[in-house]
Amino acid sequence: MAYRGGGGHGHPHSAALNVSPRSLPTCRTHTHSICMVSDFFYPNMGGVESHIYQLSQCLIERGHKVIIVTHAYGNRKGIRYLTNGLKVYYLPLKVMYNQSTATTLFHSLPLLRYIFVRERVTIIHSHSSFSAMAHDALFHAKTMGLQTVFTDHSLFGFADVSSVLTNKLLTVSLCDTNHIICVSYTSKENTVLRAALNPEIVSVIPNAVDPTDFTPDPFRRHDSIITIVVVSRLVYRKGTDLLSGIIPELCQKYPDLNFIIGGEGPKRIILEEVRERYQLHDRVRLLGALEHKDVRNVLVQGHIFLNTSLTEAFCMAIVEAASCGLQVVSTRVGGIPEVLPENLIILCEPSVKSLCEGLEKAISQLKSGTLPAPENVHNIVKTFYTWRNVAERTEKVYDRVAGEAVLPMDRRLDRLISHCGPVTGCIFALLAVFNFLFLMFLRWMTPDSFIDVAMDATGPKGAWTYPHPYGRKQGDNNEVSQVR
Amino acid sequence: MVLKAFFPTCCASADSGLLVGRWVPEQSSAVVLAVVHFPFIPMQVKELLAQVQQASRVSIAVLGTWCHHRQEPEESLGHFLEGLGAIFSHDPWLQLCRERGSKFWSCKATRRQVPTSFGAPGEDQVMLVFYDQRKVLLSQLHPPAALPDRQAGDATASAGGLAAVFDTVARSEVLFRSDRFDEGPVRLSHWQSEGVEASILVELAKRASGPICLLLACLLSLVSAVSTCWVFKLWPLSFIWSKLSTCEQLKHRLEQLKLIFSPQKAENPSQLMRKANILVSVLLDVALGLMLLSWLHGKDRIGQLADALVPVADHVAEELQHLLQWLMGAPAGLKMNRALDQVLGRFFLYHIHLWISYIHLMSPFIERILWHVGLSACLGLTISLSILSDIIALLTFHIYCFYVYGARLYCLKIYGLSSLWRLFRGKKWNVLRQRVDSCSYDLDQLFIGTLLFTVLIFLLPTTALYYLVFTLLRLLVVTVQGLIHLLVDLINSLPLYALGLRLCRPYRLAAGVKFRVLEHEAGRPLRLLMQINPLPYGRVVHTYRLPSCGCHPKHSWGSLCRKLFFGELIYPWRQRGDKQD
């Protein structure tokens, strides 16, 4: 019912979770109380957001306590509860640049500390290296002596000046993080290089898609014509320029070829220009921005899924498409080759020519009918990536981390200086000291004993599903089921 | 559900009888309105109730019995009261009883269907809520939305909760008409309005008010007809009217007076309140105006004013001249472009010269003008104040001119500079996309642009200084006028009547109610005292403030500073919007 009140309808994965008693693990080792910190969360949409949401739900299902901390989105501020009493703090922090908060490394300490204390958090799990709040949380958590885990969702180059700077900052921020999770082996190599980490403390846990969301539906597509689907944000990194080259090439060659393009972005204009120029209004459909729940309905209308990304850590789109039984044609960049086996994907070089060849190969297979049936593809892909698996593996990371010892202040400073180079190291060591003093001051102002302990509402056996004397229980059950 | 009996405090000392009132089933509350004393004939009681009911459209019934033991309780009365229940069948049947001495009452409610719930005294089913009948009758609950509309007959549907109680009491006013002295068939005891004579006077006033209103209304319509005649619609005149605050004020007053003396009655209390507020404010206004008039026309103050006025204007002009001289030198050590400085200075000096001659031209007539203006004060203080502000505007016309010239010049410079600065950076403003694009200029374009840019940027300080000085002067004048207009608006819009009411009769404007728990003894019904929670002053003003003829441009400070910086013209508060003319 959080949704109704919050005015947000549905959720990244409204139909995601079917919590039922049998899915509860019978024997628990010992439960953690985890705090997921990231700037990116619902109502914002994207890979990171859904990752955080699904992971938290599965962890709750496994009996852990999970809370999420993010910044306020417009009118959505304060504290909200999502399904299964997943508690979300929308903190009133200033948003600086595309949904990432401004960081001073200090201003967020009071609130975060208050939350960590009142929720009795033991593990801080930050997401996405683009999120300033996540790095702040790591910093503060170390100051407060908490265990930290960081999940990196993105790849960076090393070529240009900006990346040099960001990599340095990442080095600093990860130098005393207990464990790092990457979504693919390429991403792991990248992160290890960027942050100069010991690869032993970097785990690879891929993203997952919910197979029940992406089921094939062969009757939705017309077999008289061939439809190529593209679903991505229309930006440079997603290779929209390549797409603008591919469309005319193929449309001239195959009269029975249609394109459906879902997604919004600054590069949409060039696609429209191409459509204008080659008179393809009836064959190229631009759907604009898609709700996540509509993606499946778009995918099943097509035979071939085209992904033209120029860089990807772990491309969820192709997994979703394959799960819907489409033949995937994609560029060979980043972690994409690791994601799907060769028989399900056609990999090409990031150039119009190569991609066109790949597409033609797919089209010829389609015409000759040598493509596997969508159901079979779905049944294969379904087994690859599930959130429960992700949750289990993440749990292992937590168990391992919980065993480790947190560096005391002096060792932390040494590590900073030794690990991040003399100049940066010293600067950040100084900042760490300031942060520590600030924390001391806060503890003096409001001692931890004065901080009220929040009650734990999470989990199927959490406060939300107690039998309720006043006869409103029934109604609420109904609502919960609506929400799910 | 606990049964709530609302009992008027004035009946607490009445001797035994029947409880007459209304039963509100949905809150299971009984609103006792009056007590019928013995002896009575049941038929007559029923008749009376029927009359009241069809007069007030409230379902009034006999709710139960009331016995007040003055002396030692006689059993017979008790039994008799029990019996009455059979005659006036009501469900539930209340039995209130007050012993002598103890201030705790016993009270029980009987239901026919369920004899088990026979409330033995001391069983706490009933809750007694005392209320002051008069206050509840007179008070008006806020927000008025809670009030039921009189057209739709049934109260129970419209009003809910306490609003229902208030409404019931307010409607059954008919019941209270019959007072102690006249010998009706039935003897009631309830709140009595004192001061019958006063009410007679009120009646007379009401009678008289009708024709007077009619007469005045005719006069006013005549005046307004004249004011709307086409002669005043010609271009220059209409423009002037729209600019003169006096005319605005006059129009405003005219409409208000029309509203007051309109023959038709005010249908809901808020309109009545509005009329009263307007009337009071107009009266106060006129009174103040008369005081001013008497002060002015006493021992030739006008003459003194007139003699004072011309030298003041001269003096101002002198000061301005000095200021200009100063500017033409090296003001505050700023070195400005000599040539431009000279030109501007001379230009303005010539203006001042014109102005002085104008003042001297009209100096002989000033006294007469002032005298007539003084007469206008009898129309009200606000009128004379707005006339004053107009006079100020006229007398400082030269400052206005300076300001306009300075602002225009400065504005031109700023815009030229901004566009040239774009050219300087090799950018240009794209009108279609509403953004700055980069563009490649020709060599000669660049050259000329930069040349102009350099020239403008070096001449900017001079113009900026002139602009600054005259803007400051202008702002001074505008603030003075603004203050005057604020005063006028205060007088226009303050709901004086409502405030007075809140001050003297707090219960008339009720924000709600509050309860006090009277001292209570176990086994007796709980007794609450319902008091009226008066409306706070802030909300009184907020609710009842009159619409002022507010045509101020709503300058936020940010926008004001922005306009000042870009040299757009700023107008006194009275000018509608911020139109450039």
Place this chain on the structure above:
Amino acid sequence: MCAQPVANTKEIRWQKVLYERQPFPDNYVDRRFLEELRKNIYARKYRYWAVVFESSVVVQQLCSVCVFVVIWWYMDEGLLAPQWLFGTGLASSLIGYILFDLVDGGEGRRRSGRTRWADLKSALVFITFTYGFSPILKTLTESVSTDTVYAMSVFMLLGHLIFFDYGANAAIVSSTLSLNMAIFASVCLASRLPRTLHAFIMVTFAIQIFALWPMLQKKLKARTPRSYVGVTLLFAFSALGGLLSISAVGAILFALLLVSISCLCPFYLIRLQLFKENIHGPWDEAEIKEDLSRFLS
């Protein structure tokens, strides 16, 4: 699924795929880790003299600024008659104009489609406007203190040098801005000169040296590199000579500057190439090779 000890990994080789559950812990590090790491794929090899040749553009610009300042100083001191400067300027620009067409046989003109009439027109515009404005320019900054003017012009000339288009494609380069700054500086300086005529001629000279001369340079450099080198040397020496006649120290410093820019900096550039370590791998953002504009043109 991934908790088994790493003992039985002999028979099963670790493979770099995510869709299979492999009997390795999640943080397992294979020896194939980072095998796709490449270094310095796109590193360019520089040849010394080529770099020196390229650096001559900077030298040219420095020299022209220097020459401009020197000339201004002469006129301010009254050692140089404006008419003379005007004559030489006119003559040199005429020669330059002819050269401009001779060097590429008027082929560039044909491509740009610019007529001689247009050239004449813009020339007239220059002359007339400068002449018309020169009285204003004269009185423009008289109330501003001299130091301010100097500071401003120095600042502007530096800006001109910074933003000038030396052929590198960086975001900071903006030929328009640099030219404008130069003109601004020239106007500031010109307004300090004793008479209106001086101001007029100073500004025209500024146009010639800052607007026209670089165009000719570019063409020379493209067409006849040898002569370009010669011109550069000539120009540099003339600038040095002029500066020498004002102050020896300044001349020496300027010479050092020129030498360091044209000889030392290239040397260091090539030295530093050895330390370059540029990491590439599958995570790099692929750049699009072919030009996609053809689909839209």
Place this chain on the structure above:
Amino acid sequence: MEDKMSFFDICGGRLALQRRYYSPSCREFCVSSPRLSLRLLTVVTCTVWLAAYGLFTLCENSMILSAAIFVTLLGLLGYLHFVKIDQETLLIIDSLGIQMTSSYASGKESTTFIEMGKVKDVIINEAIYMKVIYYLCILLKDPGEPDGISQVVPVFQMEIMKFRQIKNCLLSSCFAQFTGWAVGLVRDSFQEGPMRPEPRPF
């Protein structure tokens, strides 16, 4: 009958909660904070006056002293009249309404009475308010649409730490028909209104 118990408020000060039962259908809860501490008062006054005196010694202007006295007096008055709440009373009369009275140190009392008909629910809400706090609040029905919330009325201005300790004695005993863990909202955005509260056992 009545009973008292004492709690800490959110900044560690002492609060006393006191319950009165007039009858099964009418209860009163009153949270009272300690009176204005003399020490604090003296400290503040002395600091202000000393500062004023310092200024006075710098610039020989006796206006400063008088101004200081004036300021302290005004400040004290304002503090007592608008800020310092001595006790807050919550009177619940079944089937009639809820009455909240907060009495300031200066004796000023502000009372609001809410009819039961208007009350939609009573919940403990969680809010971010420089720190994260629990507070009790009453949700008013929106006359327009059902299960809409027109307004949120916070009940006790003095936030009580360990609010959950006393939720029993507050919620269970007085709002038998109401329930309460709300979903939180930022304290300063009441117009947004929280979502419907979760049913909770007490």
